[in-house]
């Protein structure tokens with residue numbers, strides 16, 4: 001398979017979700033909504049009511065190259081696959097701050113591996129202003145668990161990826177939320193301990209795929225009569241460094257090239 005060259009930024013998640021949900025973008029959002037996503041939906045079908053965002057760490061284009069047949073299993077659920085660039089440097093807090101603000105690092109302020117509470121306007125602030133109920137289900141003390149605190153969000157800090165999945169299913173079925181973010185970290189954790197294509201890492205990748213399918217199917221079941229969007233939004237890729245360990249943070253395609261995948265459902 002030939003890979004299209006990436007054009008937009010991962011920060012496009014924020015304006016794309018705002019467009020679909022019919023709300024104003026946060027103040028610092030400077031990206032455009034993804035045409036490849038929003039052009040698939042008729043004006044009459046807007047706004048979309050519900051949203052599930054699945055953020056799995058470091059599932060970059062490097063894995064689509066090496067394990068495409070595995071990753072293809074998510075496409076029946078999130079078929080709109082868009083090639084994008086990570087933010088620079090491609091490390092977790094820099095990238096997720098961009099994803100959930102629509103802004104570049106020099107604007108949102110996280111430009112290295114630090115996890116301060118973001119002070120700038122975010123997707124979550126924009127959702128709160130529009131009276132949307134938001135839940136973030138994330139591994140405890142991960143970047144997503146920390147940098148978006150002090151907002152009108154229900155936070156679920158979970159011990160590990162498995163409990164993130166279990167809690168996300170519970171949160172979905174509670175029917176209390178309009179927008180749910182699920183964040184899992186095993187692949188990224190394991191690539192730093194081994195290398196990006198180790199048996200341990202590929203086992204984590206496959207678990208992420210299994211979990212994504214389960215969470216997405218649960219969303220489709222819960223929201224089967226509601227217009228909804230499911231998005232798969234990883235942060236960056238990875239490469240093997242000179243010491244033979246997995247790493248990321250460089251301006252190279254292995255670290256920077258990402259696919260975000262969307263599924264839009266309008267019953």
Ligand SMILES: [Zn+2]
Pocket residue numbers: 057058091092093188235236
């Ligand atoms: Zn990451």
